[in-house]
Amino acid sequence: MNKQSKIYVAGHRGLVGSAIVRHLDQAGFSNLVTRTSAELDLRDQNAVRDFFSIEKPDFVFLAAAKVGGIMANNTYPADFLYDNLAIQNNVIHQSYLNGVKKLLFLGSSCIYPKLAPQPIREDYLLTDLLESTNEPYAIAKIAGIKLCQAYNRQYGTQYISLMPTNLYGPNDNFDLQKSHVLPALIRKFHEARENGAETVEIWGTGSPLREFLHVDDLADASLFMMENYNGNDFFNVGVGKDISIKDLALLIRDIVDFRGELVFDISKPDGTPRKLLDVSKLTEIGWQAKIGLREGISATYEWYLGQLKPVSVL
């Protein structure tokens, strides 16, 4: 990529896409193309065809997806499968037809088997059954990796894929039913402190282990891959360390300074027991995460507080 290359960031308002745009801006890439979902519905084959034939981007970051936490995945399985298949099929195929030089596809660590050995290596893909709460989403993301690799093999394209662990950061979704655990807990502890509540409800047993990567680290890894990797493999991206949901809740309680107790609602699903990525393949080609969990959560909490400030009326 050079600084004048035309770069399309699909999903630029989301957690991942907005971080990629920030990083591209900071690195001096000045020819970015974006569309909101109201301007361009990426599930619409004709609309995506027209967009690519007019804009003709050189590079594509495919960060547009239907995403959500355990409850959203479990409640809207058809949307998670159909929307994601449609978005990635349209963007990848039009990238091929319009001569895109390189594309980065973003997947998820839930592509791996529910009970995969830990830490999870890339070659554990498709070796066993998936976690049921997010199987439709995982199948769409697996199809995305395979689509990139198939176009590379058949047509000589350069479509590469990164599989991030659970992400968090600015522009995350803080809706309590649809969000992932980390933004949900920031909001729950904050509101509990503000309202003088004595307890905060944590879904499940608190024992599942998860790994959390700040989205600015993912954006950094995405640019690194675009600029430095040209093969047909896909790569895990994470921090290489995990934490139980209970310990995550205690950490967020401390950062938000809530003094009450945790209450576990075991009627809610735990999901997969552990999901720690083996990140050695990415480390070997020269990239590592930099943002620590406490530092990342504190910054995200500051961002969240900034969003709550009332808009001043002149």
Ligand code: GFB
């Ligand atoms: O982040 P999360 O929704 O998704 O939940 P997954 C992680 C764990 O936190 C689960 C627990 O064990 C939840 O039961 N948890 C506790 C909570 N309190 C809460 C809460 O208030 N909200 C939420 N959301 N969880 C997703 C997949 O799985 O991970 C997606 O469904 C995707 O497909 C994403 O791969 C990265 O880590 O279980």
